Amino acid sequence: MARASGLSVRLKLTLSYAGLLMVAGVLLLAVVWVFLLRYVPDQAVTLPERMPPDGGIWGPGLFIPGRSDLWRAFAPKASIALSFLLVFGLVGGWLLAGRMLAPLTRITDATRMATNGSLSHRIRLPGRRDEFRELADAFDTMLTRLEAHVAEQRRFAANASHELRTPLAISKTLLDVARAHPNHDTGELIDRLHALNTRTIDLTEALLLLSRAGQRSFTRECVDLSLLAEEATETLLPLAEKRGVTIETCGDITPTMGSQALLLQLTMNLVHNAIVHNLPGQGAVWVTTSLRARTVLLTVENTGEQLTPALASTLTEPFQRGTERVYSDHAGVGLGLAIVKTITHAHDGTLTLTPRAAGGLRIAVELPAAAPPIDR
Numbered sequence: 448m449a450r451a452s453g454l455s456v457r458l459k460l461t462l463s464y465a466g467l468l469m470v471a472g473v474l475l476l477a478v479v480w481v482f483l484l485r486y487v488p489d490q491a492v493t494l495p496e497r498m499p500p501d502g503g504i505w506g507p508g509l510f511i512p513g514r515s516d517l518w519r520a521f522a523p524k525a526s527i528a529l530s531f532l533l534v535f536g537l538v539g540g541w542l543l544a545g546r547m548l549a550p551l552t553r554i555t556d557a558t559r560m561a562t563n564g565s566l567s568h569r570i571r572l573p574g575r576r577d578e579f580r581e582l583a584d585a586f587d588t589m590l591t592r593l594e595a596h597v598a599e600q601r602r603f604a605a606n607a608s609h610e611l612r613t614p615l616a617i618s619k620t621l622l623d624v625a626r627a628h629p630n631h632d633t634g635e636l637i638d639r640l641h642a643l644n645t646r647t648i649d650l651t652e653a654l655l656l657l658s659r660a661g662q663r664s665f666t667r668e669c670v671d672l673s674l675l676a677e678e679a680t681e682t683l684l685p686l687a688e689k690r691g692v693t694i695e696t697c698g699d700i701t702p703t704m705g706s707q708a709l710l711l712q713l714t715m716n717l718v719h720n721a722i723v724h725n726l727p728g729q730g731a732v733w734v735t736t737s738l739r740a741r742t743v744l745l746t747v748e749n750t751g752e753q754l755t756p757a758l759a760s761t762l763t764e765p766f767q768r769g770t771e772r773v774y775s776d777h778a779g780v781g782l783g784l785a786i787v788k789t790i791t792h793a794h795d796g797t798l799t800l801t802p803r804a805a806g807g808l809r810i811a812v813e814l815p816a817a818a819p820p821i822d823r
Contacts (some may be wrong), residue, residue: 456551457544464540465533472532487517503774521645530588550579554586560642566594602764611650614643635664643707653782656712663793665706672701672710672745673736679714680734683722691728692749694718698736698745701743705794713790717810720747725807742796743816759800763788787812 491529512520552573560568569590572583618640625636640656680696687694703710721732765785784800787810791798803809 457541457548460547461537461540464543465536468532468536468540472529476528477808480521480525481520481536483517484514484688487512487514509607526738539730550583553664554579554583557586557590561590561593566590566597585606611647614647614650618643621654647795650782653786654752656786665709665793667704668676669702670705670707670710672703672714672743672814673698675707675711675714676718676734676736678711679718682715686719687722690722690725690728692722692725692728692732692733694732696734698734699738701736701738701745703794703814704817705814709793713787713812716787717745717747717812720783721747721808721810725749725751738816739813742813745812745814746809748804748809749807750805753806754802756802759802762800762808763798784810 462578530696553572557568557570569587570583571587572580574580621636621639621643625631625633676696676698680694718732718734721734722730725732730750732750733746733748735744735748737744737746763784765782788798791812791814794814796812799811799813801809801811
């Protein structure tokens with residue numbers, strides 16, 4: 448927004464310092480003047496230096512000035528003192544304001560650099576903690592988070608573009624082949640195009656869900672995670688039976704505040720991920736809910752391949768599928784755990800991924816517990 452130019456903060460502080468110093472000087476001179484008036488008569492008086500007993504006057508008289516005489520002597524000196532105070536206040540105030548505002552200049556320069564796209568610069572203001580130091584540290588923290596967010600968004604955009612381009616390129620190839628061979632059987636072509644189109648729709652819906660969850664634009668209500676775990680388990684039980692995976696669900700009632708639809712999606716993604724990335728024919732999944740002092744915990748564990756902590760920490764990144772990128776009818780679109788991470792953060796929770804010693808993964812979602820209802 449365009450603004451009219453005005454006085455700089457340094458000049459305003461300088462004038463404020465000088466004005467305060469002038470007011471203090473005027474008040475001090477006024478106190479001195481009032482104090483002197485108590486001992487000065489209204490008119491000038493001449494007193495005899497010595498008075499003999501007979502009443503005669505001996506020697507020269509003693510002259511006592513009046514208030515008008517005192518004013519003529521006091522006013523020039525007071526004007527000189529006030530002029531000195533004015534000059535001293537302006538010069539000293541200008542230097543003092545510049546010294547006080549030096550950290551603000553560094554913060555302003557860093558802000559301009561960030562506006563121009565340089566997010567790697569940090570202020571790193573030295574010295575002890577004060578208001579400017581707290582502002583600089585908060586700004587550095589904001590830049591760190593913003594740089595990480597921008598880098599994450601760039602990686603996400605690149606991965607999403609690649610994921611969307613792949614099925615579109617395959618569709619184009621299939622259509623080119625069909626155009627070059629018009630007498631070819633179209634049944635197989637239609638089936639493959641249908642599968643590609645379904646996958647593209649799933650990917651688009653997952654991207655939209657990821658965006659909506661990150662905006663936190665949802666109504667919070669009391670949700671029981673144990674009921675969501677049972678619903679997700681019942682829904683995905685046919686998939687588990689098809690892949691030979693057993694599911695065990697247990698736990699306490701775990702009330703929390705949030706969106707039931709998003710938390711159900713979170714639970715579905717966790718259970719689906721545990722079923723798909725498992726040992727074929729002999730896998731197992733354990734879904735547990737527990738209630739703590741101020742939080743509720745949803746834990747999903749599964750058997751599977753050995754994972755390293757470094758690899759487990761990357762699984763919440765978009766389009767990551769463990770040790771390799773596997774496409775199948777139930778492999779998903781690579782956004783399952785990314786959506787879980789976004790929904791967890793939108794509900795002010797924490798997400799922890801820990802490799803199991805026997806193979807597989809343990810995923811824990813910890814959310815704030817809902818406050819108990821107040822009896823009336």
